[in-house]
Amino acid sequence: MTRVTELGYIGIEASDLAAWERFAVDLLGLQPGVKDEAGRTLRMDDKTHRMIIVPGPADDLAFSGYACASETDLDALTARLREAGHGVEEGDEALAAARAVERIAVTADPAGNRIELYVGLRDAGTPFHSDVLHSRFQTGTGGAGHTFLMEKAPRQDLLDFYALLGFKVSDYCREEVAPGVMADAVFLHCNGRHHTVGLADMPVEKKMHHFLIEVGDINDVGEGYDRCLDAGTPMEMTLGMHPNDQMFSFYVRTPSGFAIEYGWGGLIIDEDSWTVREYDQLDSWGHRAPAQVAAALSAGA
Incomplete structure (x- = not known):
């Protein structure tokens, strides 16, 4: 079955672009890309960008770009979406140039999230370099990372849409995270990365709860954690x-208010032998809210 191959890039509409660049480059270790009136781009590897920050008041996810292996695959996915009743528009040369791709088509999932299907994300003219990382970001065949989206539409409608793109369910998790508050999530994969999209029914106003970026050295997680603490950047977890993707990570609040999960060691699955599981907890250990930690430390003082 024809499918997308990876999450190639995400776009963020942000009210403070300079704060985003400082946060992403100085604290997380991304590399600055293009800076102009259209916004700013950020690199995670030898591709020209993996994050695109555009100016605007939303402070939320603006678009997600999914790679297709060929123009034939893009045509097949476009036809499949249209046959299922989803509108798809062919992107013009200006949009393709802005995204640094050979060809692009635009649609939206049932929650209204803009989805860009593309072929041929351009390589940058220079090798990737970070001033703070020991390792490199883990992109490769797994793509830029994963998005964890809020279900602003019925779950089955969302699952049906992402299935049209070739996604399959990895597992489910349902946990009472506070009295009367349930976190009910499903995780989807389109390659060996345990999940490229997470969908959750949670009381979160933004479209996206978090975006994961993964590093190749556990020390980069620890040092990134320290950098964020030293800078006074609010922690989410x-x-x-x-327990499901085995990611060792922390969650830090971005200048736009949603979180970045900064992790290491995520599970690579064997798609041919993978069995869908159900979990009753989101975390094996840790990932505590800072207020919970502060209260525990205060009680023990």
Whole structure:
């Protein structure tokens, strides 16, 4: 079955582009790309960009770009979406140039999230370099990372849409995270990365709860955690690990208010032998809210 191959890039509409560049480059280790009136781009590897920051008041996810292996695959996916009743528009040369791709088509999932299907994300003219990382970001065949989206539409409608792009369910998790508050999530993969899209029914106003970026050295997670703490950047969750994708990570609040999960060691699945599982907890250990940690430390003082 024809499918997308990876999450190639994401776009963020942000009210403070300079704050985003400082946050991403100085604290997380991304490399600056293009800076102009259209916004700013950020590199994670030898591709010309993996994050695109555009000016605007939303402070939320603006678009997600998914790679197709060929123009034939893009045509097949476009036809499949249209046959299922989803509108798809062919992107013009200006949009393709802005995204640094050979060809692009635009659609939206049932929650209204803009989806860009493309062929041929351009390589940058220079090798990737970070001033703070020991390792490199783990992109490769797994793509830029994963998005964890809020279900602003019925779950089955969303699952049906992402299935048209070739996504399959990795697993489910449902946990009462506070009295009367349930976190109900499903995780989807389109390659060996455990999940490229997470969908959750949670009381979060933004379209996206977090975006994951993964490094290749556990020390980069620890040092990134320290950099964020030293800079006074608000933490969403402390160091911890998930039981399903086995990611060791922390969550830090971006200048736009949603979180970045900064992780290491995520599970690579064998798609041919993978069995869907159900979990009753989101975290194996850690990933505590800072207020919870502060209260525990205060009680023990």
